[in-house]
Every structure is written in C-alpha cells, then in structure tokens.
Amino acid sequence: MATITPDPVQVEFLQFPALVTSPASAKTYFLGGAGERGLMIEGKFIKFTAIGVYLEDQAIQSLAPKWKGNPSQQLLDNLHFFRDIISGPFEKLIRGSKILPLSGREYSRKVMENCVAHMKSVGTYGEAEAAAIEKFAQAFQNVNFAAGASVFYRQSPHGILGLSFSEDGTLPGKEGAVIENKALSEAVLETMIGEHAVSPDLKRSLASRLPALLDQQGIKI
Numbered sequence: 001m002a003t004i005t006p007d008p009v010q011v012e013f014l015q016f017p018a019l020v021t022s023p024a025s026a027k028t029y030f031l032g033g034a035g036e037r038g039l040m041i042e043g044k045f046i047k048f049t050a051i052g053v054y055l056e057d058q059a060i061q062s063l064a065p066k067w068k069g070n071p072s073q074q075l076l077d078n079l080h081f082f083r084d085i086i087s088g089p090f091e092k093l094i095r096g097s098k099i100l101p102l103s104g105r106e107y108s109r110k111v112m113e114n115c116v117a118h119m120k121s122v123g124t125y126g127e128a129e130a131a132a133i134e135k136f137a138q139a140f141q142n143v144n145f146a147a148g149a150s151v152f153y154r155q156s157p158h159g160i161l162g163l164s165f166s167e168d169g170t171l172p173g174k175e176g177a178v179i180e181n182k183a184l185s186e187a188v189l190e191t192m193i194g195e196h197a198v199s200p201d202l203k204r205s206l207a208s209r210l211p212a213l214l215d216q217q218g219i220k221i
C-alpha cells in the first residue's frame, strides 16, 4: 500500500506539524488542514485564531470510498464531504491556537454561542446539552491564552469531547476536562467547517489537501 506523509501548514507565526502524537494515548494523528479564523472589526479583518484539524489514520479508509477521485473544488462545495469528516467513525483532534491574546471566557463565549445556535437549529439542544455547555464554560473559566497558546479538542467517535490547554502548540499529556455529549462534541467541529463555518480558510485547506491523501489510500505515520 502506498503511503504519504502530509505537509505541515503555517498560519501566521503558528506551525501545524504534519503529525501529532498524544503523550497520553500514544495515538498519532495527521494534519487534515489548518486555517485562520478572523473577525471583521470596524471594517478590518482581524485574525484572532488559527485552527488545525488532525485526523486518525482510519479517516482515510473511511472517507476514500465516497470521496476519492473528487477534485478539491468539488469537495469544497459539498457539505456532505465536511459532514462525513465531522461525524465519521474516527477520532479527530482539533487545535485552536491564538494569534492574538484572548481570555478563556471571551474565546469560549464565541465558541459556545455558535455551538448552541447550531444544536438548536438541528434540534439536538436539550437538557443534557445545556449541562455539557456549562461544563465547557467551566473548563475555560480560569484560562488565559497568550499569543501562541492553544486549546485542543479531542472528539471521539463515541461522543466524548476531551479538552486540554497548552501554552504553545504542543499537545499536553493530560486533559483538563472530559465531556460526554455527542451533540456538543460534533458541534465544535461543525461550527468550524460545517455550513456556517467560522473558518472558510480551514475548509479550503482540508479540501485542497485531502485529494492527494485519499489517492494514496494510506498515511505514513
């Protein structure tokens, strides 16, 4: 089986290495794509964060039957492609790194707003999700992100969301919080690469990199 090692990606001063290994589980993930997330402030586009989406190697076998052979533009235009990444039966590790300093409260408020809006729009927001959101808010309560600091979201296919915090871009060995809620775990990635994505740049990166990775039918880890 031919294998390939994906390229790393740089967003501003932040490096997203091609491969990341969890010190806790020894699991290795490859970089699907990375991109900036900005906001328009007084008519100017300000880049606040950079988001990298890492995938477990099984992602390739899972996505290939349906998506292999599709050019980047078709992947980019097809919401079902991103849905299959969001809800596919493989683990994802999302790294949200700060380009500008942000308090944990300020950052998490924006993420939670988007996640709650998404869950409400698809009808998955209930009591369990409200409790999960509360736990999510708690995890960020005392966090301050300097430029370069990161939050990692581990989204397991079984509906577990693991949160960890790092002062740089390296994956910590210990998770600060573990939230068991499938709707919320998927909403985090949905708000980043789904229909109303906060980072079109990240979607472009995924769509431009995946064709070569799917062609190879294997990742060299």
Ligand code: HCC
Pocket: 037, 039, 048, 049, 096, 102, 106, 107, 108, 110, 111, 112, 114, 115, 188, 191, 192, 198
């Ligand atoms: C999401 C996921 C990530 C972000 C988001 C929504 C994000 C936030 C950046 O907004 C941000 C920028 C400026 C602020 C607060 C947060 O990366 O004042 O679903």
